[in-house]
Each structure stands twice: as C-alpha cells, then as structure tokens.
Amino acid sequence: MPAIDAAAKGTSGAVKRYKEFASKNAIMLVLLALVLVIGIINSSFFSLSNIRNILIISSVRVIIALGVGGILITGGTDLSAGRTVGLASVIAASLLQRPDYADRMYRTLPLLPVIVPIALAVLAGLVVGLLNGLVVAKLKVPPFITTLGTMVIVYGVASIYVDRPPRGAQPIGGLRPDFTKIGTGYLGPNGDLSIPYLILVAAAIIVCYWIMLNKTRLGKNIYAIGGNSRAATVSGVNVPKNLILVYAIAGCLYGLAGALLAARTGGATNNYGMSYELDAIAACVIGGVSTAGGIGKISGMITGVLIFEILNNGLVILGVNAYWQQVIKGIIIVAAVAVDIRKYLAKR
Amino acid sequence: MGEREFVLEMQGISKSFPGVRALDDVTLKVRPGSVHALMGENGAGKSTLMKCLFGIYKPDSGEIAIEGEKAQLQDSKQALDRGVSMIHQELNPVPYRSVMENLWLGRYPTKGLGPFRLVDHARMRTDTAELFAGLNMEIDPAVWVSELSVSKIQQMEIAKAVSYKSKIIIMDEPTSSLTETEVAHLFGIIRRLKSEGVSIIYISHKMEEILAIADEVTIMRDGRLVGTYPAGELTTDLIIKRMVGRDLSNRFPPRENVPGEVVLKVEGLTSAEHQSFRDVSFELKRGEILGIGGLVGAKRTELVETLFGMRPVASGEVYLRGKRIPVDSPIRGKRNKMALLTEERRTTGIFPMLSVRDNAVIANIDRYVLKTRLLDRKRSEEDVRKSIDALRVKTPGASTLIQDLSGGNQQKVILARWLLTEPEILILDEPTRGIDVGAKYEIYSIIADLAKRGKSIIMISSEMPELLGMSDRILVMCEGRLTGTLDGKEATQERVMELATQFM
Numbered sequence: 067m068p069a070i071d072a073a074a075k076g077t078s079g080a081v082k083r084y085k086e087f088a089s090k091n092a093i094m095l096v097l098l099a100l101v102l103v104i105g106i107i108n109s110s111f112f113s114l115s116n117i118r119n120i121l122i123i124s125s126v127r128v129i130i131a132l133g134v135g136g137i138l139i140t141g142g143t144d145l146s147a148g149r150t151v152g153l154a155s156v157i158a159a160s161l162l163q164r165p166d167y168a169d170r171m172y173r174t175l176p177l178l179p180v181i182v183p184i185a186l187a188v189l190a191g192l193v194v195g196l197l198n199g200l201v202v203a204k205l206k207v208p209p210f211i212t213t214l215g216t217m218v219i220v221y222g223v224a225s226i227y228v229d230r231p232p233r234g235a236q237p238i239g240g241l242r243p244d245f246t247k248i249g250t251g252y253l254g255p256n257g258d259l260s261i262p263y264l265i266l267v268a269a270a271i272i273v274c275y276w277i278m279l280n281k282t283r284l285g286k287n288i289y290a291i292g293g294n295s296r297a298a299t300v301s302g303v304n305v306p307k308n309l310i311l312v313y314a315i316a317g318c319l320y321g322l323a324g325a326l327l328a329a330r331t332g333g334a335t336n337n338y339g340m341s342y343e344l345d346a347i348a349a350c351v352i353g354g355v356s357t358a359g360g361i362g363k364i365s366g367m368i369t370g371v372l373i374f375e376i377l378n379n380g381l382v383i384l385g386v387n388a389y390w391q392q393v394i395k396g397i398i399i400v401a402a403v404a405v406d407i408r409k410y411l412a413k414r
Numbered sequence: 415m416g417e418r419e420f421v422l423e424m425q426g427i428s429k430s431f432p433g434v435r436a437l438d439d440v441t442l443k444v445r446p447g448s449v450h451a452l453m454g455e456n457g458a459g460k461s462t463l464m465k466c467l468f469g470i471y472k473p474d475s476g477e478i479a480i481e482g483e484k485a486q487l488q489d490s491k492q493a494l495d496r497g498v499s500m501i502h503q504e505l506n507p508v509p510y511r512s513v514m515e516n517l518w519l520g521r522y523p524t525k526g527l528g529p530f531r532l533v534d535h536a537r538m539r540t541d542t543a544e545l546f547a548g549l550n551m552e553i554d555p556a557v558w559v560s561e562l563s564v565s566k567i568q569q570m571e572i573a574k575a576v577s578y579k580s581k582i583i584i585m586d587e588p589t590s591s592l593t594e595t596e597v598a599h600l601f602g603i604i605r606r607l608k609s610e611g612v613s614i615i616y617i618s619h620k621m622e623e624i625l626a627i628a629d630e631v632t633i634m635r636d637g638r639l640v641g642t643y644p645a646g647e648l649t650t651d652l653i654i655k656r657m658v659g660r661d662l663s664n665r666f667p668p669r670e671n672v673p674g675e676v677v678l679k680v681e682g683l684t685s686a687e688h689q690s691f692r693d694v695s696f697e698l699k700r701g702e703i704l705g706i707g708g709l710v711g712a713k714r715t716e717l718v719e720t721l722f723g724m725r726p727v728a729s730g731e732v733y734l735r736g737k738r739i740p741v742d743s744p745i746r747g748k749r750n751k752m753a754l755l756t757e758e759r760r761t762t763g764i765f766p767m768l769s770v771r772d773n774a775v776i777a778n779i780d781r782y783v784l785k786t787r788l789l790d791r792k793r794s795e796e797d798v799r800k801s802i803d804a805l806r807v808k809t810p811g812a813s814t815l816i817q818d819l820s821g822g823n824q825q826k827v828i829l830a831r832w833l834l835t836e837p838e839i840l841i842l843d844e845p846t847r848g849i850d851v852g853a854k855y856e857i858y859s860i861i862a863d864l865a866k867r868g869k870s871i872i873m874i875s876s877e878m879p880e881l882l883g884m885s886d887r888i889l890v891m892c893e894g895r896l897t898g899t900l901d902g903k904e905a906t907q908e909r910v911m912e913l914a915t916q917f918m
Contacts, residue, residue: 281532283522286511290519293508300470300502302491302520361510 097352097373104380111383114258120379125268126330127345128371129323132275133316134346135367140312141292141359142202142209146216147320147346150194151339153224154187154324159238159334160228161186167240180245188321194220195317199310225336237335241328249329264326271319276364288312292359348399349374418482421446421613422582427466427476434820436462437473438637444582447611449604451624451645454634454657460617461503464584468500469493481581491520497581501571501588509560514542516559517574545577549603564591564711572600576607583607586617590710593915601627619877621650635659666883667858671865673702673886678839678870683720683730690716691894698839703861703871705885705902708914712891714874715757718841722747722754748777753832757843757874759821763828766817770809773816773827774798778834801830805860822853829860840864841872846880858884878907893917
C-alpha cells in the first residue's frame with residue numbers, strides 16, 4: 067500500500083488535484099461560465115440592485131435548502147418541503163391581515179403580536195416534519211414515499227384552510243405593514259447598499275444550522291447515519307431519534323420560510339411554495355450534497371441556492387421565454403444529479 | 415464481592431431466519447480475564463451468536479447474563495452500556511468522516527450547557543491521540559477513513575472496541591487484514607486487557623492464532639454447540655475434526671480432473687480503479703481448478719470482476735484460446751464463455767423475491783425467446799428441472815422463492831444459472847461463504863465434477879483448507895499484485911500466508 071500511494075502522489079500530484087477539483091466542481095464551473103455570459107450579454111445583470119434582489123430571493127430559498135440538505139445528508143429526501151412552506155405562509159398571512167382590509171379571513175381577530183403567527187407557522191412546519199420523521203424512522207417507509215404522501219396531504223390541508231365555499235380557495239392579501247416590513251425592510255441608508263432584514267435572518271439561520279451540523283452530536287450523527295447507518299447503529303447511535311429530529315428541524319425551517327415568503331410578497335395562497343422542494347434538492351445537489359447520503363456542506367448548499375437563483379434571474383433578464391426557463395432548469399437538475407452520481411461511482 | 419466464575423453466560427440460545435436455523439440451543443460461558451475462542455466453519459453460527467450478544471439480533475429463545483445479571487439487549491447501545499463492545503467482521507466505518515469521528519461515534523465528548531452542548535473537538539482529538547499512543551498505533555485522527563488502508567481501518571476498529579473500556583470485547587475476525595507484526599501487536603494488546611480483567615471472545619479461522627492466544631475454545635457446528643475445551647488440550651487436527659464433524663481426509667471430494675491446454679491467458683492486467691490490482695499475469699488451463707488466495711483487500715474480487723467485465727481496465731491483455739478478447743462488460747463476459755459467481759450472494763447473486771426458476775434462467779433468458787417474442791416457459795422449466803436434479807438442489811419446487819432456500823441451496827441455484835449459459839470458464843468468488851458444512855462438500859463435488867468435464871475454474875477462497883484442498887494451482891495476491899503461484903500439492907498454509915503478506 068505505501069508503495070502504491072507514494073507512486074501516485076509523487077508523479078502528478080498537482081495536475082491530479084487540479085483535475086479532481088475540476089471534475090468535482092464541473093457543474094459549478096459551467097454555471098459560473100453561464101453567469102459571465104449572461105452578464106456580458108446584459109450588463110444590468112451585474113448591477114448592485116439586481117444582485118441585492120437575487121440575495122433577497124435567495125434568503126428564503128436558502129432556509130428551505132438547509133432543511134432539505136440536512137435530510138439529504140441522512141440519505142433521505144423531502145418532497146413535502148415546498149407544500150409545507152405554502153401551508154405556513156397561509157397560516158401566517160391569515161393571522162396578520164390588516165383590520166381595515168375588506169376580505170379579512172378572521173373578521174374578529176384581535177391584533178396579534180407579529181411573533182405569534184410566525185411561531186404558529188413554524189409550529190405547522192414542525193408538525194409536518196415530525197410526521198415525516200416518525201413515518202420514516204419508525205414505520206420505515208422510504209423517505210421518498212413518505213414525503214410524497216405528506217406533500218399531497220399538506221397541499222390539501224392548506225387548500226382546505228383557505229377554502230371559502232362556494233368561492234373556493236382564496237388568496238390572502240392585505241397584510242399588516244408591521245409584518246410585511248420583515249420581508250421588505252432593511253437596515254442602513256436608503257438605497258442599494260442597505261441590508262435587507264431577510265438577508266440578516268437567513269444569515270442567522272445559516273450560522274445556527276452550521277453550528278448544529280458541525281459542532282453538535284446531532285450533526286455528526288446525521289453524517290454518520292447517511293454515510294453508513296449500520297455503523298451508526300452498532301456504535302450505539304439512536305438512529306430513529308436522530309432522523310426524527312432532522313425532519314422536525316427541517317419542518318421548522320420550512321415554517322419560518324413560509325412566513326418570510328408571505329411577508330416579502332405581502333400575501334399568500336395555497337399554491338405558495340409549489341415545487342420549491344425540487345429547487346432546494348437541485349440547489350443542494352449542485353452544491354455537492356450527495357443524494358446517496360453522508361456528504362454535503364453548508365457552504366455547498368448556499369452556493370447551490372445562489373447559482374440556482376442567479377440562473378433564474380439571468381434567464382429572466384435575458385428575456386428567455388418562461389416555458390423555456392422551465393426546460394432549462396429541468397436540464398440543470400438532471401445534469402447536476404448525473405455529475406453527482408459520477409463522483410460517487412468514481413470513488414467506489 | 416467474590417470473583418464470579420463467569421462474566422458472561424449465554425444459555426440455550428436459538429435463532430432462526432427464513433429457511434435456516436442459524437442457532438440451535440447454544441450455550442457459551444466466558445470467564446473473567448480470559449480469552450475465549452469461538453470456532454466453527456463459516457455458517458456455523460459464530461457471528462450470529464455474537465450478534466445476539468451485541469443486541470443486533472434478538473434470540474428467539476435463551477438467556478443472556480452479564481456478570482450474573484440477566485440482560486435483554488434490544489440494541490447495540492444497551493450492549494455497549496452493559497460493558498460489551500465488538501470488532502465487527504464486516505469492517506464498516508463511515509467512509510467520508512474522520513478517524514476520530516468514527517471512533518467516538520455514538521458518544522462524542524461535549525462541552526457547554528443543556529441543549530447547547532457542542533461537540534468538543536479538541537478533547538476528541540487529544541483523546542484519540544492518547545488512545546492510539548497507548549496502543550502504539552500510528553493513525554492520524556483527522557484523516558478521512560476512506561483514505562485509510564484496510565489494515566489501518568481494522569486497527570482503528572480494534573482501538574475503538576478497546577476505548578469503550580468494556581468487560582467483554584468481541585473480536586470477530588480481527589486479524590483478517592493484518593500483517594504478522596500487526597497480529598503480534600494485537601496479541602500484546604489482548605494480553606494487557608486480560609491482565610486488566612477484560613474478557614475477550616475471539617473468532618478466527620487461523621488455528622495458530624487460536625492456539626497461541628486462547629485460554630478456552632468453544633467449537634460450533636451447523637448452529638449447534640460441539641463443546642467448550644481448555645485450549646491446552648486441543649490441537650489443530652482436533653479442532654478441525656470437531657468443527658467439521660468428520661475426519662480431515664474426506665473433507666474434499668477426490669478430484670479426477672486433468673488440466674489440459676491453456677484456455678485463458680492474462681497479461682499485465684491493470685485496473686483503472688484507484689488503488690486496485692496491477693500488472694497481473696497468469697494462465698488458466700482446460701479442466702483446471704485455479705485457486706486465488708490472499709487477505710481481504712488483496713483485490714482478488716476486483717481482479718475476477720474485471721475479467722468478467724464488471725470493472726474498467728487501464729492496461730493489459732486477455733486472451734481466450736490465443737485470441738485477444740475485450741473485457742468491457744458482463745455481456746461480453748458471457749459471450750467470452752465466462753461465468754462469475756459473485757462474492758456477495760445476497761447483494762449481487764440472488765433475486766430474493768423471484769422464484770428458483772427465474773433465478774436460474776435470468777442469465778440465459780435470450781435462449782428461451784420464441785418467434786412471438788414471448789418466453790418458452792415449458793423449455794425453461796425443463797432445463798431448470800434438469801439443473802435442480804443434477805445439482806441436487808433441495809427445494810419444494812421450481813416456483814419456490816429463492817429467499818426461502820438455505821444458503822447452500824441458493825448457491826446451487828446460482829451455479830445452475832451460470833451452468834445454463836454453458837461457460838468454459840467458471841469464476842467462483844468465495845463459493846462456500848455462509849454455507850453449512852454438508853452443503854459445502856456438495857459444492858466441492860460439483861466443482862470437481864465440472865473440472866473433470868473440462869471446464870476451467872477460477873476459485874477465490876479465503877478459507878485456507880478449501881484453497882489448499884481444491885486447487886490444482888494457487889495464485890496468491892497481496893496489495894493488488896500477484897506475489898506467487900504455487901502448485902496445489904506442494905502449497906502449505908505458511909507459504910500462502912507468506913506470499914499473501916509480502917508487501918505488508
């Protein structure tokens with residue numbers, strides 16, 4: 067073994083490392099090239115206000131991606147993320163409508179402190195997450211199937227919640243300014259250099275999640291379970307408990323993201339969050355999270371989200387037809403997974 | 415508190431799996447501060463018994479008492495809490511994590527308060543360094559386990575088991591990938607643990623190891639207890655006799671095969687995979703049984719899987735009857751008249767939910783396609799019936815699900831599958847792993863008969879007696895390289911081991 071190692075390292079270490087870096091980050095390099103091309107074609111892409119805009123949109127998305135990313139690292143997946151965001155958004159919005167708004171959902175609702183509806187949104191996410199975790203960990207239903215089921219259920223629940231027979235599911239508008247301020251307000255002077263609250267919230271969540279994943283037992287167990295769940299089991303790790311916690315935490319993040327989304331857009335409908343889970347999974351995979359489990363970093367998830375949102379934004383700026391945008395995004399998802407799998411196969 | 419006679423008492427343990435009675439009324443009693451060897455052939459139930467002790471399996475009946483106290487172990491954590499730790503036979507670390515994270519998995523040291531306790535990396539690092547220093551091991555605590563050699567991983571697992579400060583340490587084949595020096599080192603550790611009052615349950619197939627280190631030996635056969643003996647009363651022959659249940663002389667069938675002309679020639683074959691085999695050259699003759707020996711991690715499986723087209727080739731040539739052949743896919747492997755019985759029967763051999771018939775014809779299904787594009791069920795059934803009879807597969811019928819058969823009979827069905835493709839070269843990777851003794855003899859007979867009928871056979875085996883008893887010639891590999899070819903009649907266990915550890 068030492069002889070083989072030495073031979074491999076001695077001859078072409080630098081070139082090999084360079085190649086390895088390129089192959090590991092192939093999709094990122096391609097996408098970065100794409101960014102440059104977009105920017106060159108239309109320079110407004112690189113304007114401060116556009117970059118700020120991308121960051122604001124990414125803030126909500128990154129919170130969702132962190133939740134999904136943690137689950138991916140355990141070797142699972144979460145298809146219910148987007149719909150949970152939607153449910154949380156209608157719950158938060160419905161409890162934070164202006165008293166003078168004509169089409170109020172709860173006409174006699176007193177003025178609640180803003181934190182209460184947000185907490186309820188997070189709670190709703192927690193319930194969905196716990197349900198996912200329990201079914202995956204205790205009933206041993208594969209995560210794909212479990213969350214496929216809850217995805218449909220949660221959409222149903224959100225729709226029932228905003229259903230006003232015979233008018234059907236109604237959008238919720240007229241949100242209180244003290245709530246929407248969270249989504250649109252900022253620190254510092256007026257202008258493109260100000261720091262939006264959303265970015266601060268996202269940054270705080272990222273720091274907490276990073277500590278959780280890298281500095282706590284739970285985080286280490288998540289990697290161990292995804293890397294080799296049998297090794298975790300025989301080392302005395304309570305695998306079901308850790309799995310339930312991961313899904314529950316992810317649920318809370320979706321809940322928070324839902325509330326923030328409502329605050330940013332000034333409203334909510336039962337269709338909010340649709341296919342966000344796919345964007346989140348795609349972002350994680352682009353950022354190097356392995357769908358096979360055991361591998362993934364926060365920095366990767368953040369980069370993945372940014373690249374995905376840059377792409378979204380760039381396609382709009384370039385004036386690409388909305389339907390074509392879908393086609394391109396789909397191709398990116400498949401390409402990302404194809405690259406991810408290659409990396410995994412090469413290691414075997 | 416007086417010294418208890420036994421630190422561990424397992425009594426009347428039985429455990430069944432679908433189709434197999436793995437343990438039948440087994441009793442094991444271990445004295446404190448002793449090394450208790452557990453011996454038996456593959457499939458005798460040693461690992462199953464240990465998995466019951468470590469909370470991985472729940473016995474169907476029987477009682478376990480640790481230090482006189484009854485233990486009902488629901489999972490491994492409870493076993494660890496009760497002072498039992500284990501080195502697992504299948505080394506399975508978490509690959510893309512550091513050595514220290516693997517070591518302290520399930521019990522990371524933390525600092526801080528309440529729910530905000532964080533993993534104490536600094537302490538983990540010093541604890542790991544201390545542990546390795548105390549055991550005289552040189553492993554970098556921070557390196558990823560995927561970067562370690564198999565022998566380093568095995569040492570890491572030994573260190574991990576020791577670090578629990580358990581009363582009982584189960585060592586299931588702890589030396590399978592270790593060199594002689596490393597084995598001597600492990601024995602030093604074991605002696606020290608013993609002097610500290612720790613009991614070791616030691617599973618190994620290596621007789622010298624057992625006779626060198628064990629105080630008592632418990633022998634199992636076919637899931638049953640044969641007996642427990644003081645090591646001083648035993649000899650290699652006695653152990654084998656009790657393990658096998660019959661004399662060594664007729665453990666293997668007589669072979670009447672006569673190796674003929676060269677069929678397969680491999681020249682300078684090098685794997686395209688990272689840290690795999692390289693520059694392997696050998697010849698295989700008609701009607702020959704060519705054994706391949708070596709330690710776990712010698713890349714024997716990789717070699718034969720590459721020959722069959724499952725893994726990529728970097729360089730080298732393969733000739734079939736003098737004609738160069740490509741080896742780039744299993745489809746080509748089949749066309750090259752090769753057949754491969756893979757090492758992991760459960761993961762790459764059987765289709766558990768399919769019938770014996772479907773399992774048998776799956777590699778040869780093209781032959782049963784009618785002009786209508788439908789399958790000729792009648793003819794396939796006929797062929798399967800013939801094979802089942804010829805190989806004496808014990809099955810209620812051809813439509814029985816293969817998962818309901820015993821390991822040995824499953825293996826025969828897989829053999830039947832490949833024989834239906836009418837191969838000239840039959841590659842068998844650990845053909846008797848996890849098979850009970852009686853069935854082993856039948857598999858040997860089938861192999862001998864095939865060789866007699868002119869089939870060429872490559873057989874990887876980690877069981878020394880099997881390798882020595884069945885091979886006309888033996889290739890030995892070490893660290894991905896061929897270290898020697900021995901004549902089957904002249905080869906000895908010592909000579910094979912010497913070659914198998916040449917570069918270590």
